[in-house]
Structure formats: C-alpha cells, structure tokens
Amino acid sequence: MWAAQHFAFEEPNRWMTSGGLGTMGYGLPAAIGVQLAHPKSLVVDIAGEASILMNMQEMSTAAQYRLPVKIFILNNQYMGMVRQWQELLHGGRYSESYTDSLPDFVKLAEAYGAHGIRCSDPAHLDAAIKEMIDTPRAVIFDCLVDQKENCFPMIPSGKAHNEMIMAELEDDAGLELGNVIDEKGKMLV
Structure with a gap:
C-alpha cells in the first residue's frame, strides 16, 4: 500500500499489485514472474517483512x-496492516502481529x-537504494x-468507500484516533 501511494510510475503497465486485498506474500512470486518475462528490466518488489517470509523459499527460484x-x-x-487494524479498530488489542524473531535478511540473501x-x-537511504x-x-x-507508522486511507471491514479512515488525529488526551469521513465530508470519529 505504501508503494501504491508514494511510488510514481513514468509509464503505464509497470505496476503489479494485489490491490490491497490482503494477499500477504503476493509480491515476491509476482516479481519473479515479471523478471522472468522481462529479463532485462529492473524489477523491484516493495513489501513488508511478513509478506516476504510467506514465500521466502521463492528466492531459490531467483537463484x-x-x-x-x-x-x-x-x-x-x-x-503492518494487521497491527494498524488492531490499533485503530480493535482498541489496541494486539494479537500475534509483532515479530521479534525475524531472520537476518542480509545473511538470508x-x-x-x-x-x-x-x-x-x-541519511544513507539514497546511497543504499543506488x-x-x-x-x-x-x-x-x-x-x-x-514500527508505529500507519498507512492511510483505509476502509474498515464492512464499511463503504465513503466511510474510509483518511488520517490520524490526536484527541484531547494526546491519543491518536482514526479520522473517519462520511459521504458528506462529515468527520465521524
């Protein structure tokens, strides 16, 4: 979702996405398929660590x-998106969304x-990307x-597109709340 919102494409037909349908693990096998189809092209899978872990074995295909x-x-x-839902829609009741036992991705590579x-x-990001x-x-x-950055907008489960959460706000106590806008532009939360 971050890539969809922040990555600019200069030409059409350069974007493969699951469309935010919760298909964690989609990116790596899709990127490998695109790289096979376009061997001379730069192919980048932008994903969360949990998504990568779903299909890490596909690195053997790349190799x-x-x-x-x-x-x-x-x-x-x-x-990330699971944690965000738990934070915003379930009162911060986190369940199995944190991973403190991740592999060393450099060694895994x-x-x-x-x-x-x-x-x-x-400060080192541009050089590392190059x-x-x-x-x-x-x-x-x-x-x-x-760890706490959220991705907006998002549509809560069972809600219509005009009930999407647009951004975070802080309440009087300094707690972050979702900002829900109805079809008339009225803030609901």
Whole structure:
C-alpha cells in the first residue's frame, strides 16, 4: 500500500499489485514472474517483512534462474496492516502481529547467493537504494522503518468507500484516533 501511494510510475503497465486485498506474500512470486518475462528490466518488489517470509523459499527460484530481482523490505517488525487494524479498530488489542524473531535478511540473501543490504538511517537511504539498483544480481534490501507508522486511507471491514479512515488525529488526551469521513465530508470519529 505504501508503494501504491508514494511510488510514481513514468509509464503505464509497470505496476503489479494485489490491490490491497490482503494477499500477504503476493509480491515476491509476482516479481519473479515479471523478471522472468522481462529479463532485462529492473524489477523491484516493495513489501513488508511478513509478506516476504510467506514465500521466502521463492528466492531459490531467483537463484536457480539467476534473476536480478530486487526485494525492498519495509521492515517494521510487525504485520503492518494487521497491527494498524488492531490499533485503530480493535482498541489496541494486539494479537500475534509483532515479530521479534525475524531472520537476518542480509545473511538470508547471502544464503541464496543474493546481495544483502540493510539500512536504518534515512541519511544513507539514497546511497543504499543506488547500490541495490546497480547490483547485477538479486538483492534483499532490509529497510528498517518506524514500527508505529500507519498507512492511510483505509476502509474498515464492512464499511463503504465513503466511510474510509483518511488520517490520524490526536484527541484531547494526546491519543491518536482514526479520522473517519462520511459521504458528506462529515468527520465521524
């Protein structure tokens, strides 16, 4: 969802997405398929760490066919959208959305014969992305991001498109709340 909102495409037919339908694990096999179909193109899978772990075994396919696919992991140590739903719609009752036992993605990349990069400092991000793009083989880029950052807009389960949560607000006590707008532009929360 972050890529859909913040990544600009200069040409049509350059975007593969599950459309936000909750298909965690879609990105890596889709990127491998695109790389097979377009072997000379730059193919980047932008995904969360939980999504990558769903199909990490597909890195063996990338290795076997020597595919230079780039895996850019937005790593917040959570199933990000699950955590966001639990925070905003279930009163912060978190259940099994945090992962404190993640693998070392750099070492995992090396195990598959890929190049591993980790970046936690925004000041080094541009150089690390350039390194990823310039590497002629598969790359797993572990980009450590803020654990509590939410992705908006979002449509709560069972709600219509005109009941989407647009952004976060703070209440009088300083607590963050979802900002729900109805079809007339009236704030509901």
